[in-house]
Amino acid sequence: MSYPVSTVPDAIDYLLTAFQTQLNTDANPENILLYQGDDPGPNAPPDLVGIVDVVRNLEHFAMVGDGENLAMYEKYSVKVSISSAQRAATEGAAATALSARVWQLLAYLEYAVRLDPSLDSIVLTAWPGRATGGLVQVAPSNTGWICELKWQVDCEATQ
Numbered sequence: 830m831s832y833p834v835s836t837v838p839d840a841i842d843y844l845l846t847a848f849q850t851q852l853n854t855d856a857n858p859e860n861i862l863l864y865q866g867d868d869p870g871p872n873a874p875p876d877l878v879g880i881v882d883v884v885r886n887l888e889h890f891a892m893v894g895d896g897e898n899l900a901m902y903e904k905y906s907v908k909v910s911i912s913s914a915q916r917a918a919t920e921g922a923a924a925t926a927l928s929a930r931v932w933q934l935l936a937y938l939e940y941a942v943r944l945d946p947s948l949d950s951i952v953l954t955a956w957p958g959r960a961t962g963g964l965v966q967v968a969p970s971n972t973g974w975i976c977e978l979k980w981q982v983d984c985e986a987t988q
Contacts, residue, residue, distance in 0.1 A: 833901045833988030836951050837883055840984055841865070843948045844907060847941035848878060855937065868910075871970065875914050878934055882908035901988040906958060906981040911935055916973035923974030924965040931963055931978040942982055951986070958983040 845865065852861050861876040862869060868879065885905035913930040917923035939957040946954050958981040968975040 835885065835901075835903060836984070836986040836988065837885060837903075837905060837907075839951045840905075840948050840955070840986075841880055841883070841907060843951055844880065844941070844982060847944070847948075848938055851937040851941040852878065852934070855933075861934070876930065876934060877910070877912045878938065879910045880907060881910045884908065902986075903988075904983070904985050906983050909938065909980045909982065911938070911978040911980060912975055914968055914973055914975040920965060920974060924976075927965050927974060927976035928963055931976045935960060935978055935980055938980065938982075948984070952984045953986055955982055955984045 845863065849863050852858055852863060855861060860874045861878060862874050864877065864879045866879070866881065869877065883905055885903055888902040888904065911931050911934050913927045913934070915923060915927060917926070942948075942955055942957050946956060948955050960978055960980040962978045963976060965974050965976045967973075
């Protein structure tokens with residue numbers, strides 16, 4: 830008998846599909862790129878949503894035994910980066926548009942998790958977690974403005 834495998838890969842696959850479904854309801858879905866891993870670079874559309882990292886912990890009480898049902902209990906956070914960029918005359922003009930945009934993109938993602946907190950029975954429960962950022966700053970290329978938001982989907986699962 831083998832030890833159970835983490836639910837992380839299946840949860841990420843589910844989230845990518847669920848996020849894309851919700852992002853497609855936007856008035857301008859062609860301006861949004863959903864990616865996994867590294868930032869897609871300077872030729873990407875103005876709105877980016879990426880699953881960029883996972884932080885996972887196993888609970889000690891479920892780490893003994895023969896690998897039978899419930900032999901692994903894991904908690905993890907799927908880290909998501911959301912950004913929107915534009916060229917604008919002033920920081921104020923950019924802040925008005927970009928801050929609202931990243932929070933709208935976050936709303937789509939939160940809704941995707943709330944629609945099925947079990948992620949199609951992959952996890953015990955998933956919920957929208959901590960969000961940080963959301964303020965406008967000069968883009969790294971110095972060619973405009975960018976607003977970035979970091980968010981996480983928190984999950985608990987057993988195997």
